[in-house]
Every structure is written in structure tokens, then in C-alpha cells.
Amino acid sequence: MKLGEIADIRSGRTFKNGIPESDAPSHSVIQLRDFDKDEDQRPIKWEQLNKTDLSNSKVDSSLQVDDILIVAKGPIKKAIYLSSVPKNIVANQHFFIINAKADSTFSQQFLAYYLNSSEAQRWMLDNSGGSYQSTLSKKILSELPIPNISESKQKLIVEAADSVRTEIQLHQLLIKSRQQEMDAVFGNLWKTLA
Structure with a gap:
């Protein structure tokens, strides 16, 4: 097909x-x-x-x-x-x-x-x-x-893909948050040099 x-x-x-x-x-x-x-x-x-x-x-x-x-x-x-x-x-x-x-x-x-x-x-x-x-x-x-797959199998695949996509987005948000925390630590260290 x-x-x-x-x-x-x-x-x-x-x-x-x-x-x-x-x-x-x-x-x-x-x-x-x-x-x-x-x-x-x-x-x-x-x-x-x-x-x-x-x-x-x-x-x-x-x-x-x-x-x-x-x-x-x-x-x-x-x-x-x-x-x-x-x-x-x-x-x-x-x-x-x-x-x-x-x-x-x-x-x-x-x-x-x-x-x-x-x-x-x-x-x-x-x-x-x-x-x-x-x-x-x-x-x-x-x-x-x-x-060539059934509608029910398509639905299961879409549900699984939606779930994985949501999980990936949550991990990306966590990574971004952790990077901001590290930036804040080094930002504070930088201020001590002034």
C-alpha cells in the first residue's frame, strides 16, 4: 500500500x-x-x-x-x-x-x-x-x-506515541530547569568576583 x-x-x-x-x-x-x-x-x-x-x-x-x-x-x-x-x-x-x-x-x-x-x-x-x-x-x-494495519492498532500506536511524547517533553523541561539551577550557581560565584 x-x-x-x-x-x-x-x-x-x-x-x-x-x-x-x-x-x-x-x-x-x-x-x-x-x-x-x-x-x-x-x-x-x-x-x-x-x-x-x-x-x-x-x-x-x-x-x-x-x-x-x-x-x-x-x-x-x-x-x-x-x-x-x-x-x-x-x-x-x-x-x-x-x-x-x-x-x-x-x-x-x-x-x-x-x-x-x-x-x-x-x-x-x-x-x-x-x-x-x-x-x-x-x-x-x-x-x-x-x-496495512487495523484502526484499533492505529489507535493503540497513537496512544503510545502521545504518551512517549508527553514523557519526552517533561524530561526536556526538567533538563532545562536543572541547567538554570547550574547557571544560577555559577552566576552567584561570578558575583563574588566583583
Whole structure:
């Protein structure tokens, strides 16, 4: 089974000459620079996005809740499941938007975790083109192998992945807190030198 068989994949909106500024913007645009691949809690800072006027556009390409946004350029093709998204946000051409087909039994959350797995990431990197920067095409992404597993097994995997993700975030907070404690110790030592 392949991703293109169970999901619709569309490209982000193309801006040929950059994102035009507008006095009356209607939409915000996600660009590669707005996407933090190392941040799982809030990988997109919605309030920092460039704004433009797309009110005359014939096609509404706004992102929706339950979409999967995946990076098409760079060594890491990180995917995020949009459990919430502000209104009138579009992604530029450096992203793909993935949605399981209506007749598919695949959950969006499972697909997002699967796309971020080291095996899927390795496959995408190995099959990407570009000599200067790794770029994933829609055609290649649609060929990504997908395991044929039941909805109940997908649900168990998503629950386990959510649990692991929460645990990792808690450990990261603890590490940050401990580093601040050490910084405070050395900060106090530094003050004794003055």
C-alpha cells in the first residue's frame, strides 16, 4: 500500500515573486522559516506569519483542523498534525498538505506519527531529489509505503506515541530547569568576583 492510495496530497500555495505585502491582508502564510522542526509543542508561531491579501483567489487553500502539514524541503521532512489552526492560514509551496481519503481507514494522527518515524524519514530522504537541497516531490511522497494495519492498532500506536511524547517533553523541561539551577550557581560565584 502507498500513501497516494489512501490519502490526498496537495502542494502548498505558490508565490512566484515572494509574498506580496498588503494594507488589507486576508490570510497569513507559513514559510519554511516559520516552522521549527525541533519544537513539538508549538512548531509554528502563528502570530509571526507574514500576511497577504488572497481575497481575490478563486481557490481557498486555507489549512483546516485535521490536516497534516509536511515539509518538502530540507533534510528533515517533519510532519505535524493540525489539531487546531487559526482561520485563513495557507502554507507556501515548500509544504504538502495530506488528508486521508474519505473511504480510508487511516487516522490523520497515525499518519503524522508514521511520517515522522525514522524509517519513513529515511525513505523520504533517500528518495528526495536535489543536489543542493533535499526536495521531496508530490509524486515521490505518494509512493511512500504504508503498512496495512487495523484502526484499533492505529489507535493503540497513537496512544503510545502521545504518551512517549508527553514523557519526552517533561524530561526536556526538567533538563532545562536543572541547567538554570547550574547557571544560577555559577552566576552567584561570578558575583563574588566583583
